[in-house]
């Protein structure tokens with residue numbers, strides 16, 4: 303299990319960075335030698351609305367919001383190395399979100415250092431530093447409720463005494479490590495880092511301490527990391543800006559030219575269909591004072607990954623990747639074995655499509671499922687829709703009696719996606735689905751009997767039920783697709 307393999311001692315980590323710490327940057331940091339990679343801070347309220355989607359084309363696991371954006375994308379390669387950082391001020395919500403990602407990440411971290419107003423006004427980030435009871439409640443809830451390590455990232459408090467008292471209280475919650483950004487919440491990133499505070503923290507607790515805040519004055523190259531480690535008195539360090547500017551800072555082979563690093567970054571962005579605006583932001587950070595150069599201007603003007611690829615002369619790779627992904631999509635669709643059950647988390651899936659011609663006019667699997675649920679006195683089926691960005695196709699998950707069912711195949715229309723989900727459910731439960739050739743099934747016979755008793759033709763009866771179904775159907779649409787979530791205008795801490 304990831305928990306047992308993960309160590310927070312003697313490590314160099316990619317620090318959490320909003321907009322920067324998405325999958326391409328994390329993989330790049332791992333390539334260059336980072337031991338652990340933190341994702342950007344993700345807010346619990348937004349994450350709690352996400353669906354976990356296995357993306358078989360990209361070979362990733364995506365957490366997708368109702369507004370079609372991929373909030374968090376991860377893959378097998380980083381599973382034992384990625385720390386999921388969340389912004390939270392609520393223990394229950396924190397646990398809900400942590401459980402959602404638990405099997406896909408190596409650890410969960412709580413951000414207690416962000417001084418930006420949008421974070422502190424919700425009681426999150428640095429606001430937590432003045433509410434140690436809340437800190438304790440959140441961390442204890444996570445530590446007891448999760449099978450993976452829990453950590454937190456703090457800033458130092460105005461006095462050493464307060465800082466030490468806080469970290470000792472944090473240690474008692476059972477967290478696996480604590481990252482300390484050696485600045486107070488009022489201090490700006492350009493202010494010198496207080497290595498003496500970090501040193502004192504490292505001596506006051508027995509859990510690993512990860513020193514942070516050294517990018518500007520201490521760490522410029524890989525060799526400087528050791529100096530920072532010594533100055534902070536910790537075995538582990540975490541780098542934000544130094545890594546954002548040139549991720550090869552993690553490599554002990556010496557720094558690579560930033561042009562090479564940008565190219566490698568973009569290759570991952572292409573491979574994992576990273577959001578274009580997020581990709582642009584990262585490249586502009588790497589360009590730094592060259593952001594107004596011809597290349598910088600081309601990057602800034604680009605609206606899509608295709609256009610960014612052109613700026614870096616990577617359009618051929620972009621085209622090839624698109625073709626490869628499309629080919630994989632086609633293979634997956636054609637090789638899916640019908641009627642084979644596969645569990646995707648708590649969802650039972652089967653590769654089925656709704657073929658209209660297989661059903662009599664006006665008869666649909668959804669109607670059969672609704673009718674069955676009424677007969678069984680269950681709540682009526684609830685349909686939730688997702689949409690993927692690459693081809694705008696739909697997939698629906700139906701929940702009935704607390705169980706979820708979905709077709710692993712994607713449909714071009716929302717209606718067909720719901721019918722496919724209903725078919726999966728009916729087949730798994732062994733209930734007739736109304737297909738031609740099922741005429742003798744219990745439900746169909748019952749319908750015929752009811753129609754006779756009511757003196758109406760079977761077709762009229764079906765129509766009546768269909769109208770009733772339309773009226774009461776409380777299908778819920780949660781369209782999702784690839785994209786980056788809405789970000790604040792200024793990066794947080």
Ligand SMILES: Cc1cc2nc3c(=O)[nH]c(=O)nc-3n(C[C@H](O)[C@H](O)[C@H](O)COP(=O)(O)O)c2cc1C
Nearest residue numbers: 317318319320343483515516517541542543793795
């Ligand atoms: C662009 C950017 C985004 C950041 N986003 C986060 C974040 O999401 N969570 C967090 O805990 N800190 C965040 N930080 C703060 C860094 O993790 C780090 O604490 C700070 O930059 C000091 O480290 P450094 O000197 O290595 O840059 C961010 C910093 C930058 C530059």
